[in-house]
Amino acid sequence: MQHFSNHIDILIEQFAKLPGIGRKTAQRLAFHVINLSQEEVQELADAVVNAKENIMYCQQCCNIADSSLCSICGNPSRDSAIICVVEDPRDVAALERSREYRGKYHVLHGTISPMDSITPDMLKIKELIKRLADTELQEVILATNPTIDGEATAMYIARLIKPFGIKVTRIAHGLPVGGDIEYADDVTISKALEGRREL
Numbered sequence: 440m441q442h443f444s445n446h447i448d449i450l451i452e453q454f455a456k457l458p459g460i461g462r463k464t465a466q467r468l469a470f471h472v473i474n475l476s477q478e479e480v481q482e483l484a485d486a487v488v489n490a491k492e493n494i495m496y497c498q499q500c501c502n503i504a505d506s507s508l509c510s511i512c513g514n515p516s517r518d519s520a521i522i523c524v525v526e527d528p529r530d531v532a533a534l535e536r537s538r539e540y541r542g543k544y545h546v547l548h549g550t551i552s553p554m555d556s557i558t559p560d561m562l563k564i565k566e567l568i569k570r571l572a573d574t575e576l577q578e579v580i581l582a583t584n585p586t587i588d589g590e591a592t593a594m595y596i597a598r599l600i601k602p603f604g605i606k607v608t609r610i611a612h613g614l615p616v617g618g619d620i621e622y623a624d625d626v627t628i629s630k631a632l633e634g635r636r637e638l
């Protein structure tokens with residue numbers, strides 16, 4: 440049912456497709472956008488298109504990057520002996536905020552999820568296994584979220600790493616079960632890292 444102009448309805452429709460945006464918020468955003476100046480609207484549109492066109496994935500850790508190597512992998516002061524495996528680039532951001540961790544990362548871009556038909560080959564697991572050949576590497580920390588899928592993914596990866604003779608650890612359960620690393624506070628993240636146990 441059309442309530443406004445067709446153009447606005449299309450804009451509302453697009454906002455409503457975004458995660459966490461309900462109908463009312465989509466409407467509010469659409470009206471906010473049409474009240475912006477032409478220049479501001481262009482800036483917003485450019486930011487969306489540029490982000491999509493120019494984002495790359497680090498060829499080492501698969502994190503989002505501006506070049507073929509992300510700023511963490513490219514930083515010689517980061518400890519190459521430890522890789523912390525996370526689900527999502529936002530988890531890297533959360534762990535970095537806590538300033539506790541000085542090793543490197545590996546971003547899976549999801550978890551194994553039979554419910555959502557997400558199989559191991561759809562994640563960046565092959566890329567992680569390739570990195571195990573690095574002789575400097577001593578420990579892989581599995582920091583997937585404490586959800587059913589996150590635990591299953593950690594167990595799956597731990598089994599793959601074992602034959603390489605590299606220490607595999609799982610972050611402690613300081614994080615609330617079902618809670619996301621992304622939303623955890625710095626102290627909780629530090630404690631979860633500190634209390635990690637060997638698998």
Ligand SMILES: [Zn+2]
Binds near residue numbers: 508510
């Ligand atoms: Zn990287």
